Amino acid sequence: MAQQKKLSEAVTCTGWHLGALVALRVLIGWHFLYEGLAKLFNPYWSSTGYLLEAKGLFAGLFTSIVANPTALRIVDWLNIWGLTAIGLGLMLGFLTRPAAIAGAVLLVLYYLCNPPFIGYTYSVHAEGSYLIVNKNLIELCALIVLALFPTGRIVGLDRLVFGPPQQARAHAV
């Protein structure tokens, strides 16, 4: 309780804070949505290559998906529509918290499938240089922040569907 108080004393929520959180939400939403649609409209896309590159503790699990055509179809479908739905949710601020959590879960899977751990090399060349921390991990962390500070009920469709939160109403003047 004491810590919670300290934080609220130190950080006063201003329009800038809100704006930054909404911008982060919309940008990550944009990224997810495009990743989903780009796969949807590419007839040759499949998660096979990515899954076959799997390394680390769960490598066996990821590669076994490729061995089973039904599982692979389901995973591909979930990927495409998961990314698209999460992207739309974040961008529009609809079901913001579930969208952020689902996005974080997806990124945990991506991170665990191709972890940038010391000693692991991948045949697909990464566009940057990574040591344990990669962009998946950062985006995952950003989504946790967004799940903890869901802005959809302030700026987003959640406001119309579920109504604005009490504090927002107080600040709304």
Place this chain on the structure above:
Amino acid sequence: MSHHDRNEGAQPEQAGSARSGIGRRDVLKGLASIPVLGLFVYGFLKKRSLEENRKQKILSELGLGEAPAVMPASAGSKRGDLIRLGIIGFGGRGEDLIRAAGFAHPDWVEQKRRDAEKNKLDKWLEDWLKQEDLNVALTAVCDVFDVRAERGLAASRNEFRPGGGGTPLPGAKRYRHYQELLASKDVDAVIIATPDHWHAQMAIDAAEAGKHVYLEKCMTRTEEEVYRLYEAVTRTGIVFQLGHQNRQQATHAKAREIVQKGILGPITLVETTTNRNSPGGAWVYDIHKDGSPQTIDWEQFQGPAPHKVPFSLERFFRWRCWFDYGTGLSGDLLSHEYDAVNQILELGIPHSAVASGGIYFYKDGRDVPDVFHVVFEYPERNLTLIYSATLASNRNRGKVFMGHDAAMEVGGVLTVTADYE
């Protein structure tokens, strides 16, 4: 209940509902990110149409279709009479060929079963079982090494096979000499999978005995033998099939299409290579522990070899390393590269050929070079074909067609790079 929405002109709230007061401010804030979605949709459509236009423009300029290359069927679908096969030479390749015909040694089945258990992606056994039942029987096996002949017999009896319903197979009979096999009335056709030095004589003898023949490259060991074999096959009228790997490659068909459309411009240089770096790749095969003068019919093995030498396990198991039995890099591996280039360019016989090389790495008593190069000239086609091989480095140098307008690399994938100069 307090009045949540303080906007002037707000809708009257409904009693008992906290969500009732949807005002102008709520609508504005609720839909605030819609313009971003609009921007996204605009960008998405623009990018897609640009990429699609660019792709279609390139394809139409080059006159290429998007469709993958169509591969011709390797065999007709009509089911004929049962063909009774005999195999002469049940070494590594012979065993592969007989397995492709539908007869696997139980050890192989067991090994593949274990592989599939360990690695779920290993579909080798599953794919093999799904193969079409070719309606052939394996009735005769001939090998000069007892262990291999026994393996052939075991494969012929294995009812675990594509289309097999668990009915026990009668199994093949072993023949000690290939002439006895050719004299058998239980054989309609033979697969010859011996070292190259035996190819011509056995195929000619099979033709004379009225047996149809499947034989793989290198068809003969010498040029002179080619004419004798050709004469025997045409005179007897048997069906003679010459097997060659990499004849069903989609990249070869697509490469041919690209060349015929003139996309590369005049091609003046073709470079093709072999790059191997392992004992197996250099034909240093394992010597079987049971190989001995007692288990190997050395005299029959030597047969038409130009030099007769005392019994040698190295020569028997690693015969590709000696010109007495094989053809070295030229017949063994250049043949594949030359055949691939021929499928794409239809080059035919060159005007001239110059070759050089040496034994620079595998100084194990062999007499075939392990580094070897050939330059073929085709003046009427205005091009040179270069083949370069090493058995002691496996950096991939690919198969490259150098055109005036673009270069094309052909392998598992096909890459065309425009020439900008």
